[in-house]
Amino acid sequence: MKSILLTLMGLALFTNCSPNEQVPAEITPETMYFPPIGSNTWETKDFQSLHWNPAAQQPLLDYLALKHSKSFMILINGRIVMEAYFNGHSAASNWYWASAGKTLTSTMTGIAQQEGLLNINDKVSAYLNTGWTSAPLAKENLITCKNLLSMNSGLNDALGDDVSAANLQYTADAGTRWAYHNVYVKLQDVVAVASGQSYTAYFNAKLRDKIGMNGLWVPNGDLSVYWSDTRSMARFGLLMLNKGKWQNTTILNENYFTEATNTSQAINQSYGYLWWLNGKSSYHLPQSQLQFNGSIIPSGPNDMFMALGKNDQKIYVVPSKKMVVIRMGDAADAANLALSDFDDVLWQKINALYQ
Template sequence: MKYSSVALLILSSILFFSCSSEDTQPYIEQESIYFPPLTSETWDTKSLSEIGWNVTEQQPLLDYLEIKNTKGFIMLHNGKIVVESYMNGHTESSSWYWASAGKTLTTTVTGIAQDEGILNINDKVSDYIGTGWTSIPLEKENLITNKNLLSMTSGLDDTLGEDISAENLQYLADSGDRWAYHGVFLKLQDVIANASNQTWNSYFNTNLKDRIGMSGAWVPLGDLNIYWSTTRSMARFGLLTSAKGKWENTQIVSQDFLNQATNSSQSINQAYGYLWWLNGKSSYHLPQSQLEFNGELISNAPSDMYCALGKNDQKIYIVPSKKLVVIRMGEAADGTNFALSNFDNELWEKINLVIN
């Protein structure tokens, strides 16, 4: 094919200016995620003004948190601390309970165990802890998988209280047919202990806690097993999750598993993954209720946010689009609640004034 001299001149001019335009574009380096040292309380910070946040709205946010019975509050941006405050008698070294926000610790350790090949979430629970762990007929018990425990779809009666002994685990529906917030998820800790030939505490410490520099301990409370730690340790876990399961150069839990965990796990409650709550869905269910509510879980929060929510307003909010992790520990902001409360929406109204 032959080109005229004019056409060649035009083509060369286009290529020249195109290359020149690309070459002169400023190179903007993407800030990598920061991870605090494993064996030190050192944690790098950055100012609100560095990332363009509204400095004048920080103190009103902290004042609001204090009157709402908050004890510890942290905001991370790309891993670095931007806001950290302790109030109402709490300090950086004080421990507090995670309540149901700690469910997501069990989620992550389940993912680690599956990554290691010692369990499969699609297997039935009785493959790991034997039959008779409920009082329901064997053919119904054998329908319940580890995934059903992660997604709150065991079908077991959630109206009988927190007792998860066999006699209190009774049939209400086939697994997968009903979503209900239930403490039976704790059976996953027995599954992991048996699958690993270790105690739950030992496997948790070795495979998660120690690898990301967390402090804290599991404290048995009746039939419950509640995690207690500093606010910074909760922030470490939030950072790990926001970094897609990676801590510096080490993949602690697979990104594939976390993707499953932080997306709708079933069709009944769109706003629930594997023990994680999900914003941005068209409807949601609440604990202790079979009602479906239209709209987003927390309308003032970003749609891509997912969160760990615990009794009396223990919170881990993760917002990928904002590179943001928010931690709140303390007493109930208003009245006693199971997980979600009006406080979530009010708090996000205040947070938005800071980050926007």
């Protein structure tokens, strides 16, 4: 049996809009809302006032339940339009972000840079010393923090999740090959060294506590995986919808935000700084050197940027619609990749709410 807690809200923002249309200037949405720090209260919007299609609601919920979801949220301008929990999961339950949490590491790197603690154009060995890989020294010294953010370090991505020096082996010069690789986690070590404190302490002080998230980093082999409740994931999505500001407080400066959520290198058009980008002309996928033409999620908005994690952990941010969408749960299908057909079908069903 699924248990569903559902809040239905809205404003007449998306009437007659296709998924890739910009919101017309004459219907500028109301002021963005930010839930208070230290409180579980959250403003909502009445679903009916959105002029969305009520008949599309239940098919979306049924699909989410069928695909092993634990939670789902839609925010418009920061206000909860839809919130649903399944199979015993609740608003108080924590779940893992998997690789969707890479975007937290991207954000923390940007925060450390704006505080003058590091520069993403510096070589990684300037912070971790030489020998952090097993690549020849001259090749290791080509790898910058920006290469780790952009997934073009040139290190071998076929050796598993182990990020010990012995397992970080040279394949190509940094910047010449895009490959999805857990070596990005070395940025957490860079931030820790640069800040003079543990990565967790810096993260909590500079991001988590400032926007009212809960959650913690849980060790998982060589990596740490972030766990939180669904609303904490939504708070982070809302921060990014507002270009790194929480209300009028800058958490992440807009210049870095813009770099992070746009194409970061020439090989994979659909990748920023640990963020996936929709609506580009081509894309690459993990564990592949093939280039695919078109948008990653054809049914999704073209301006959407995304945090995508194993077993279909999702943060979708859609600036043109002032929208944040969250999905947590088990793998939708047998494949456990960060991206699957689930994304495209899910967006078809979300689109049906307002088309």
